[in-house]
Amino acid sequence: MAGPLNKLRVLDLSRVLAGPWSTQILADMGAEVIKIERPDSGDDTRLWGPPWLKAENGENSRESAYFLAANRGKHSLTIDIGQPEGQELIRELASQSDILVENFKSGGLAKKGLDYATLSALNPGLIYCSITGFGHTGPMAEMPGYDYLIQAQGGLMSITGAADDQPGAGPKRVGVAVADLTTGMNATIAILGALYHRTQTGEGQHIDLALLDVQVSWLANQAQNYFCSGEPPTRTGDYHPNLVPYQPFPTADDQQIIIAIGNNGQFQSFCEAIGQGQLAQDARFATNAERVKHRVELIKVLVSATKTRTLKQWTLLLNEIGVPCGPIQDIAQVFDDPQVQARGMEVTLDSAHGPVRSVANPIKYSKTAIEYHKAPPTLGEDTSAVLERVLQKTASEIEALKRKGVV
Secondary structure: OOOOOOOOEEEEEOOOOHHHHHHHHHHHOOOEEEEEEOOOOOOHHHHOOOOEEEOOOOOEEEEEHHHHOOOOOEEEEEOOOOOHHHHHHHHHHHHOOOEEEEOOOOOOOHHHOOOHHHHHHHOOOOEEEEEEOOOOOOOOOOOOOOHHHHHHHOOOHHHOOOOOOOOOOOOOOOOOOHHHHHHHHHHHHHHHHHHHHHHHHOOOEEEEEEHHHHHHHOOHHHHHHHHHHOOOOOOOOOOOOOOOOEEEEEOOOOOEEEEEOOOHHHHHHHHHHOOOHHHHHOOOOOOHHHHHHOHHHHHHHHHHHHOOOOHHHHHHHHHHOOOOEEEOOOHHHHHHOHHHHHOOOEEEEEEOOEEEEEEOOOOOOOOOOOOOOOOOOOOOOOHHHHHHHHHOOOHHHHHHHHHOOOO
């Protein structure tokens, strides 16, 4: 069963994470993704190790974990786009592609004749997605942008971390490159929308996507809290600014359990489970609004109660009565979790260096497939095959390009 984007071709000129994350999703959905890399060095993240993939002999390969995370299902084609012949190869490939994704600084590809205006003249149906730190307009349009910077400037770090009156207070970076990843997701959404437009009109279009814009959009309810109250939200550490109780609680075995109460019915069930049914009738705690107002008094009582049982005991009890709860797991525990395993959230693919374990795509279609047909490629492993298959280059033409350092 083929993926929903079967027979579409993506020309991937992006590097690092936001662009590659988007094109990996497109590859998982069945698109053919041709990844353009610099000869000799390739994508920057190939060198972002350790850790490295272990080869079958137990030695480290030179395939970094970071690169492997975002480049499944792609064909690696090395082209020096600084050379005129390399630029011409990109134009030839773009003329036969449905989608192009790039993350060069604003104006960078125009100098090489690889901008949207040039390529769309060759291929009017081309969907051309540009990912930059700050977009193609505004006073910072020509500035480079990286995830850490965007988390800071986009407000995320101001609401992440312990509250000012708690130990370790101060803005904190989120543990994954969330601005990059969410931009990659938004790029995929934008591309799919542009594809639908093309089915109706035959027209391609340019997509201008900025990490900062995406990070601002993902402030979501916290931004709305500011719009409604006039007060910028602050760091609240482990608890939720709008819901109580919605935080970790200590257990008898020195573990922590997350209890996430989303409505008054769940709160009543929880109170009865901990032997404190009267709390749900107390005017200070009967509604969420009152619980938020009286957070400190309530949490003190709940902490005393949760210390009376172990994490496992609480999990079993609360799950039985429909109270959302769960453990705080490290990443090894995540992939040992029976629910994660039941959902098939790990995939293993064979590579030139041996098996590559990676996180599976979370999408589950009923009529089409998610495809895992190729491990992340070694640098340039598909150069000759793609030039021959897509551009009909002969072996002698390819060899001449290699001698010149074009590919």
